[in-house]
Amino acid sequence: MQTWKSNFSETKKHYTDWWNGKGIVLTMWEHLFKEGAPYENILPPPPHKDLNQLWFDPIWRAQQLHYTMSRNSYLADILPVANTQLGPGSLAAILGSVLEGREDTIWIHQKPDFDGQIIFDEKGWKLHEDLLRNCVANARGKYMVGCPDLVEGLDVLASLKGSDNVLMDLIMDPDGTLEQLRKINEAYFDVFNRIYDIINVNGEMAFCYFSLWAPGTVSKLQVDISIMISEDDYRTFCLPFLREQTEKIDYTLYHLDGVDAIRHLDAILELENLNAIQWTPGYGQPQGGNPQWYELYKRILTGGKSVMANWVTLDELEPLLDNVGNQGMHINVDFKSEKDIEQALKIVERYR
Amino acid sequence: MSLELLEKLSECVEFGKINQASPYPPQMKGQSGADEITKEALEAGIAPSDILNNALITAMNKVGQKYTENKIFVPQMLLSAKAMSASMAHLKPFFASGAVQRKGKFIIGTVFGDLHDIGKNLFGMMVEGAGWEVIDLGIDVKIEKFVETVQQNPGAVVGISALLTTTMVNMKPVIDAIKAISPDTKIIVGGAPLSSDFASQIGADGYGKNPQEGIVWLDKISA
Structure with missing residues (x-):
């Protein structure tokens, strides 16, 4: 079946180059509707009965995604990827945390009576499996199905037993914490490989968060809780597990979230197999296209990693490329219309 | 004696020594923590308001300052807060009776x-x-x-x-x-x-x- 993204092979080349420190990817966070007729006249599902159906009914969600995918714009390097996210860090749900769907997001509650054991919960996995299989059944080559935002390491442990407890255990029970993190990584790879088997298309894979596609396995890595810990603790409790991920997954992007996370950048740059780093400045800070971040991007590029800059505005695009260069740049623009995309494409073409 | 106890208590809170059984910080392993020292201070007749003002508040101010200066991070701060809570548990009856006034x-x-x-x-x-x-x-x-x-x-x-x-x-x-x-x-x-x-x-x-x-x-x- 023909993909709904007519320039997908060109986009795949841009992504492959970018993972290897070359060229430019021009895309956006999520999607906007295309102008004109849909690719196919797919009907939407009936309105969701409740929040449970909105998030956790795999058939309803797959149909809703199928409908929106048939109407999204895939100009520039915007990926035809169905967003199957089940909350920020749904690996925790496969290890016993409780998901709660609300209007705008899914919350992950601590595992009730967590006793320190990291135990695979088949019910949590089934939710992922059913959603992914239903989406794949609908997609049939027209678009790809993305890997949900599993998350890993300390962030998952925080979802299981609470941030306060995780942070105190770094000091009070470091050996126990390291053992829990080892088990979380084991579970991560188990789940990740199962998902890859379901969603890969000829070996290629897409990841829901931060618009990722790769000609192999791909994942976004993060330790958001790292803004609360020291550099030494980061090296002890985060780096070894991230290293294992970068060694076992073909293409990896690190999500660097917030000004307070920059103090860990030197450690992150030591991950030899990490391909790229995404920068999230955070609310109250100028966003990704602001000149304030040029030096950070240069530091990342000099460190041998590609850059992903988010929420860049159209007028920031040209100065960004002039100052940071045109090699290894993945730029997410906050497009409002296809006209915006075409305008941005004209600018980027001059740098390709 | 009073001053020495208050200084020891302040040190326990500053460095997150909750009680004797707590293994942290390593340099204070086996020593009494905020829990035991507060009890000892009250038994020695030190006024609860002195414990609050001259040990706990002083220590937590230092902790806050060190955090602001990136000398410590949230885990260390949490343990200081736990040590403070262990001490505060002994002072609760005095708050309830009005013997010690809080700021609000x-x-x-x-x-x-x-x-x-x-x-x-x-x-x-x-x-x-x-x-x-x-x-x-x-x-x-x-x-x-x-x-x-x-x-x-x-x-x-x-x-x-x-x-x-x-x-x-x-x-x-x-x-x-x-x-x-x-x-x-x-x-x-x-x-x-x-x-x-x-x-x-x-x-x-x-x-x-x-x-x-x-x-x-x-x-x-x-x-």
């Missing part, structure tokens, strides 16, 4: 729609360590709950926390509702996505970029 009441909660609690918990513990009685309403706190608690505790200061850009906008209706029934109630807001500009825009009286800034603001309004 502080109502704290994470705004409705937001289930994050680490920032709220940390600041709550720091405020308690600064000599305030803390009423913790928890997470995902509805407007009505804030209003009801303010009505039940006239003169209390209110702290509202949010960790998401999608939930920080929920702070304004809470502030509006509190100010509508109690215009003089002082309200401070905090949380990672906030800024002082945002705090002003939504009608908050104060903004704490970090716990220490919040404590300084509270000290200023209670002076």
